[in-house]
Amino acid sequence: MTIDTSREELDAVVVGAGFSGMYMLYRLRDVLGMSARVFEAGDNVGGTWYWNRYPGARCDSESYVYCFSFDKDLAQEWTWSGKYPEQPEILRYLNHVSERFDLRRDIQFETRVTEAHYLEDLNRWEIKTNQGDHVLARYFITGIGCLSTGQLPDINGRDSFEGDWYHTGSWPHEGVDFAGKRVGVIGTGSSGVQSIPVIAEQAEHLTVFQRTPQYSIPARHGTVTPEFLDEVKGRYEEIFEKNRWSRAGFHYDEIERSALEVNDKERREIYEAAWEQGGFRFVNASFSDIGADRRANDTASEFIRAKIRETVHDPETAEKLVPRYHPFGSRRTLIDTNYYETYNRDNVDLIDIRHSPIEEITANGVRTQDGEYALDIIVFATGFDAMTGAFNRIDIRGRGGIALKEKWSEGPKMYLGLASSGFPNMFTITGPGSPSVLSNMPPTIEQHVEWISKFLDYMRTHDIESAEADASAEADWVDHVNDIASTTMYQLADSWYLGANIPGKPRVFMPYAGGLGTYRKKCNEVADAGYEGFMLTSQNPKGLHSQEPVLKQ
Ligand code: FAD
Numbered sequence: 001m002t003i004d005t006s007r008e009e010l011d012a013v014v015v016g017a018g019f020s021g022m023y024m025l026y027r028l029r030d031v032l033g034m035s036a037r038v039f040e041a042g043d044n045v046g047g048t049w050y051w052n053r054y055p056g057a058r059c060d061s062e063s064y065v066y067c068f069s070f071d072k073d074l075a076q077e078w079t080w081s082g083k084y085p086e087q088p089e090i091l092r093y094l095n096h097v098s099e100r101f102d103l104r105r106d107i108q109f110e111t112r113v114t115e116a117h118y119l120e121d122l123n124r125w126e127i128k129t130n131q132g133d134h135v136l137a138r139y140f141i142t143g144i145g146c147l148s149t150g151q152l153p154d155i156n157g158r159d160s161f162e163g164d165w166y167h168t169g170s171w172p173h174e175g176v177d178f179a180g181k182r183v184g185v186i187g188t189g190s191s192g193v194q195s196i197p198v199i200a201e202q203a204e205h206l207t208v209f210q211r212t213p214q215y216s217i218p219a220r221h222g223t224v225t226p227e228f229l230d231e232v233k234g235r236y237e238e239i240f241e242k243n244r245w246s247r248a249g250f251h252y253d254e255i256e257r258s259a260l261e262v263n264d265k266e267r268r269e270i271y272e273a274a275w276e277q278g279g280f281r282f283v284n285a286s287f288s289d290i291g292a293d294r295r296a297n298d299t300a301s302e303f304i305r306a307k308i309r310e311t312v313h314d315p316e317t318a319e320k321l322v323p324r325y326h327p328f329g330s331r332r333t334l335i336d337t338n339y340y341e342t343y344n345r346d347n348v349d350l351i352d353i354r355h356s357p358i359e360e361i362t363a364n365g366v367r368t369q370d371g372e373y374a375l376d377i378i379v380f381a382t383g384f385d386a387m388t389g390a391f392n393r394i395d396i397r398g399r400g401g402i403a404l405k406e407k408w409s410e411g412p413k414m415y416l417g418l419a420s421s422g423f424p425n426m427f428t429i430t431g432p433g434s435p436s437v438l439s440n441m442p443p444t445i446e447q448h449v450e451w452i453s454k455f456l457d458y459m460r461t462h463d464i465e466s467a468e469a470d471a472s473a474e475a476d477w478v479d480h481v482n483d484i485a486s487t488t489m490y491q492l493a494d495s496w497y498l499g500a501n502i503p504g505k506p507r508v509f510m511p512y513a514g515g516l517g518t519y520r521k522k523c524n525e526v527a528d529a530g531y532e533g534f535m536l537t538s539q540n541p542k543g544l545h546s547q548e549p550v551l552k553q
């Protein structure tokens with residue numbers, strides 16, 4: 001279905017109908033009263049939770065914080081069932097949000113934005129889609145996701161495989177029947193660690209191909225009690241406010257204690273207790289310097305290694321699973337249910353492809369240096385071209401026809417992760433250089449959407465036609481993002497945060513590691529200083545302050 005939009009003019013075009021695009025649409029249309037359309041490649045809302053339907057898919061953020069906070073009634077009326085929300089439940093939640101705010105009428109599904117060109121003469125964005133749409137918009141806003149472009153490794157012979165294959169990030173809606181099948185999973189990141197235990201229960205045989213052993217913490221998943229939900233709902237406003245100013249988009253009480261100030265016995269007991277709490281609480285409930293001090297970090301890494309050796313019965317398999325190439329926390333922390341226990345099953349084998357790499361995919365399966373593994377199904381849990389992948393798949397051109405992809409050839413360059421110099425009136429929700437993937441994302445997304453909305457309102461009421469990030473403010477911000485990253489553990493591992501998972505991708509740490517609260521403060525200061533770091537062009541000779549802002553916050 002295509003809406004006839006030839007030369008149609010809108011105030012704003014938004015790309016993507018996940019958390020970001022949905023909330024942006026609500027703000028543009030229902031708060032600012034602007035005309036707006038969302039283009040979404042999928043056939044429904046949900047973004048991540050629309051695409052990632054692999055077995056075991058669920059969120060690592062706890063359900064009571066993985067949700068919108070902007071509408072009090074919405075927060076009160078929705079009831080989560082699990083401690084961590086599972087993919088179908090998050091998708092139901094986002095469908096509920098879209099119905100509640102009547103969002104679908106301004107979302108055009110099954111439509112991929114292919115081009116967005118800034119027309120200097122008109123000061124408009126010209127947007128084209130794979131459905132033939134052609135729209136002019138004053139504002140071009142991306143909500144295209146940090147983890148929305150799947151990465152399928154270019155392994156020799158991949159196309160010769162005669163069985164079925166799937167990528168976790170683009171899972172068939174009807175599901176996959178693993179019964180009686182020999183299944184291979186390539187990849188042991190978050191998606192692999194979640195799907196492997198579930199596939200192992202369903203398949204006749206599972207072969208896991210692991211390149212880098214990981215640290216994974218038990219999730220301690222379960223249902224949430226009505227008492228817990230009542231308690232949370234009773235003080236939701238306080239919880240949300242703490243989350244907004246927290247480091248990681250959720251607030252757990254921090255324990256100020258060094259792993260180096262206690263003796264071995266005490267340390268072990270503290271780690272054991274934190275391990276019982278599980279999930280991200282393992283970090284918050286143990287020691288405050290695991291992420292900052294390498295010697296403290298070593299104690300956490302060693303504790304997890306010991307847990308793996310305790311859990312996995314076969315010592316050879318256990319040693320393959322023990323992480324030794326990077327410290328704990330230098331990659332995205334993994335959270336699991338029965339991940340290590342799965343390797344005690346008779347129908348599961350672990351193949352170490354770091355030491356015996358995959359040479360090719362054959363018609364019958366996967367061949368490593370050591371032999372061929374016959375498979376009926378291959379699951380690629382191989383991750384994403386993160387943070388820049390979705391941008392690079394749109395031909396985005398700014399002032400003078402410069403391509404964003406070209407500008408970012410040595411790594412993404414953005415001011416606050418919200419705008420890029422040379423690309424006026426383009427805003428990016430969770431763009432590179434913002435906290436995004438280093439946080440629980442709904443509060444981070446809300447902060448961006450609200451900041452952008454406020455800026456658009458300011459522009460309108462101040463007769464500002466064009467806002468563009470200043471190149472020197474942008475350069476300073478990029479330096480700042482790099483400086484902060486250099487003080488973290490993140491530099492000590494190859495990861496998608498650094499683009500290291502994509503051959504040829506510039507090795508640059510992309511998210512902002514200074515924390516959401518600090519970042520929010522900086523964004524507010526920029527706004528309070530009249531959008532410092534932006535070049536604002538007014539075409540109204542009367543100048544500024546011609547209308548009152550409609551937004552009060
Ligand atoms: P997305 O949900 O990725 O939505 C982007 C949308 O843009 C997609 O639907 C895509 O189809 C569309 N799109 C992209 N390009 C185009 C185009 N050119 N034209 C049209 N449409 C386009 N975050 C957490 O905070 N906690 C978690 O525990 C957590 N778990 C995750 C688990 C998985 C499996 C994955 C992949 C991510 C997880 N995340 C988690 C991150 C998650 O992506 C965010 O929490 C959030 O869902 C992002 O919302 P978004 O709207 O910004 O992006």
Ligand code: N01
Pocket residue numbers: 058059060061147153154168186187188189190191192194210211212332353381382383384437496501
């Ligand atoms: O992807 P990943 P993911 N040959 O990049 C391996 C979010 N998320 O989809 O480690 C062989 O982490 C690769 O090996 P190595 C979360 O932010 C969240 O799992 O590079 N192997 C690795 O094992 C997460 O961080 C949740 O050596 C290859 C795996 O594939 C992000 O999404 C759930 C290979 C990829 O791991 C991405 O997670 C799921 C090759 N050529 C996702 N290429 C939750 O919150 C790659 N690999 C629950």
